Amino acid sequence: MSEWWKDAVIYQIYPRSYNDSNGDGWGDLNGIIEKLDYLKVLGVDALWISPVYDSPQDDNGYDIRDYRKIYDRFGSNDDMERLIHEAHQRGIKIIMDLVANHTSDEHYWFQESRKSKANPYSDYYIWKDPKPDGSPPNNWGSHFGGSAWEYAPERDQYYLHFYTRKQPDLNWENETVRQEIYDLMQFWVDKGVDGWRMDVIAEISKYTDFPDYPPQPGKAFIVGSMHQNGPRLHEFIQEMNRKVLAPNESMTVGEAPGSNAELAKLFTDPERHELNMIFTFEHVELDRVPNSPNRKWALRPFQFTELKRVLSEWQDTLRGCGWNALYFENHDRPRIISRWGNDTNYRKECAKAFATVLHGMQGTPYVYQGEEIGMVNSHYDLDEYDDVEIKNAYKAYVLKNKSISEAAFKKAVWQVGRDNARTPMQWNAGHEAGFTSGEAWLKVNPRYPEINVEEALSDPNSIFYYYKKLIELRHKEAILSEGTYQLFLADDPHLFVYERTYGDEKWLIVANFSEETVETDELKPFLYDRWDRVISNYATVDPHQPLRPYEAFIIRKTI
Numbered sequence: 001m002s003e004w005w006k007d008a009v010i011y012q013i014y015p016r017s018y019n020d021s022n023g024d025g026w027g028d029l030n031g032i033i034e035k036l037d038y039l040k041v042l043g044v045d046a047l048w049i050s051p052v053y054d055s056p057q058d059d060n061g062y063d064i065r066d067y068r069k070i071y072d073r074f075g076s077n078d079d080m081e082r083l084i085h086e087a088h089q090r091g092i093k094i095i096m097d098l099v100a101n102h103t104s105d106e107h108y109w110f111q112e113s114r115k116s117k118a119n120p121y122s123d124y125y126i127w128k129d130p131k132p133d134g135s136p137p138n139n140w141g142s143h144f145g146g147s148a149w150e151y152a153p154e155r156d157q158y159y160l161h162f163y164t165r166k167q168p169d170l171n172w173e174n175e176t177v178r179q180e181i182y183d184l185m186q187f188w189v190d191k192g193v194d195g196w197r198m199d200v201i202a203e204i205s206k207y208t209d210f211p212d213y214p215p216q217p218g219k220a221f222i223v224g225s226m227h228q229n230g231p232r233l234h235e236f237i238q239e240m241n242r243k244v245l246a247p248n249e250s251m252t253v254g255e256a257p258g259s260n261a262e263l264a265k266l267f268t269d270p271e272r273h274e275l276n277m278i279f280t281f282e283h284v285e286l287d288r289v290p291n292s293p294n295r296k297w298a299l300r301p302f303q304f305t306e307l308k309r310v311l312s313e314w315q316d317t318l319r320g321c322g323w324n325a326l327y328f329e330n331h332d333r334p335r336i337i338s339r340w341g342n343d344t345n346y347r348k349e350c351a352k353a354f355a356t357v358l359h360g361m362q363g364t365p366y367v368y369q370g371e372e373i374g375m376v377n378s379h380y381d382l383d384e385y386d387d388v389e390i391k392n393a394y395k396a397y398v399l400k401n402k403s404i405s406e407a408a409f410k411k412a413v414w415q416v417g418r419d420n421a422r423t424p425m426q427w428n429a430g431h432e433a434g435f436t437s438g439e440a441w442l443k444v445n446p447r448y449p450e451i452n453v454e455e456a457l458s459d460p461n462s463i464f465y466y467y468k469k470l471i472e473l474r475h476k477e478a479i480l481s482e483g484t485y486q487l488f489l490a491d492d493p494h495l496f497v498y499e500r501t502y503g504d505e506k507w508l509i510v511a512n513f514s515e516e517t518v519e520t521d522e523l524k525p526f527l528y529d530r531w532d533r534v535i536s537n538y539a540t541v542d543p544h545q546p547l548r549p550y551e552a553f554i555i556r557k558t559i
Helices: 029-034 036-042 077-089 108-113 175-189 233-248 261-268 304-318 336-340 347-359 388-400 406-416 453-458 463-476 478-482
Strands: 010-013 046-049 066-070 093-099 149-152 157-160 195-199 251-255 277-279 364-368 484-488 495-502 505-512 531-536 552-557
Touching: 029 036, 029 077, 036 463, 066 077, 066 175, 077 093, 093 175, 093 251, 175 233, 233 261, 261 277, 261 304, 304 484, 304 495, 336 347, 336 406, 347 463, 347 505, 347 552, 364 463, 388 406, 453 463, 463 478, 463 531, 478 495
Parallel strands: 010 046, 010 364, 046 093, 093 195, 195 251, 251 277
Antiparallel strands: 149 157, 484 495, 495 505, 505 552, 531 552
16 A cells, blocks of 8 residues: 655645635635645645535534535535646645534434434434433533533434534444445545545544533533543444545544544554544643633643653654654644744744754644745634634633633634634735635735735745745655654753654754744754754754754754
8 A cells, every 4th residue: 555645745725715716705626726836836745625515614614514515615526526637637636624523414414313213314413312301411512612412302302513513423333324424435535535634533433321521610511531532433443444445545644632642553553454644632732721611712831841742752652653644733723833933023934943843753744724934823803703613612701601801812812713724825915815806704814915925935035945845855855754753852941852863864953942042052962073954944054053043954964
């Protein structure tokens, strides 16, 4: 089986925000086709495209009404087939987003399921009787706030939804449901799709005795360990592998909330025949207050040493028995330089520093649209955001529970809200940043005259060309995919330093994650007597001199 993904870089597209070809304010498939030559210049190997299936768009397409039909604002099935063909013509593979934990409540299966307890679709979803007092079956919470159960009078039962009430969870205990999923996957593979990003795949297996979580102060409904890694999870994924993944040699990356590096081996060890890699949440939740009733909106100071520890733990643990998916940004995560870096005075240096340490590791790097030009978070008024998660959290925590002030909530949204990543792609300094000739569905980040593709392509020292160079290195240098990893200076509060070794070859990766000049006395024992530069975000490199703000480089040992 081909392992092309080990030397690849994958680019994620959030279609609604990428490029609008017809002026209706929404990105679309033809808009992606228009930008394939741009992506070819960048050098990426595959596109992961967030859901474009038919959907009521309650959660921006992650609520699917028809898996075999493209949503009309994105285009048609013919447009999707043309995108696959045009991408393949340029040597770019297509990864679709598989949302198999839940559907829309407007999906035909659910419309039938809710009618009665006795119909062919009755147990396609998870239904439970109310408690004697009429309340939900247990205290499980939704990821978006409130109970994970919604009452349906037609059946006098509750259905389970880990996300919005319009996203009922599928019943994977039902063998017919599983076969339905495998069939729809095969439908798209037959159209030329090369692989799958699997949305919250770690949540498909439920604890079917549905026990309550132990009570927690300030929480009526709880999201915890029983929301993922259920008892039959790996059995289900192995079955999927046998039925559809292995026969088609489909590349896979699973979204696996609740997974640490040890659990990741269960998904990614080749001997287990499950997935190629998974996305960890550990490193992107380091500024979250654990077990807060305000969930992700309760933030604490970011600890840089913890980031090094978590990323290194995944490098060490999966070495030889799994594979890493390397990322800082995606459609659910804010812009990394705004969150943990400097997006003003050192925006370009900072963006390149984060890219250097990530792309220097073992694994498959993922680049989220706009990351390659250093796009930043947006500081909007709360009513200017579109995200259902932000809206629900505001109602639950600010208005209802009064557990967080509006000012603190707004500050948290500016730091970690999902719409920070969903503002339209900034192509130029013209109308709506070149995203649309109409009015964009979400407000364009006001820094677009400064930060846009046209500007990046005209500057030889831009973030774009730095990413292009990193991607070229991934294609050419076996040390990046095969070399060992060793972290140095684990407790240093500013420096991220590690070494990759492959045979006689050694590379040292160094980055100063500080706005200050940092002395390098502690670094000197790890420097090579003779070396040459692989890449750096300043024009000159001298490892023996103090490191400039956000300075980053890779040097190669020479004889």
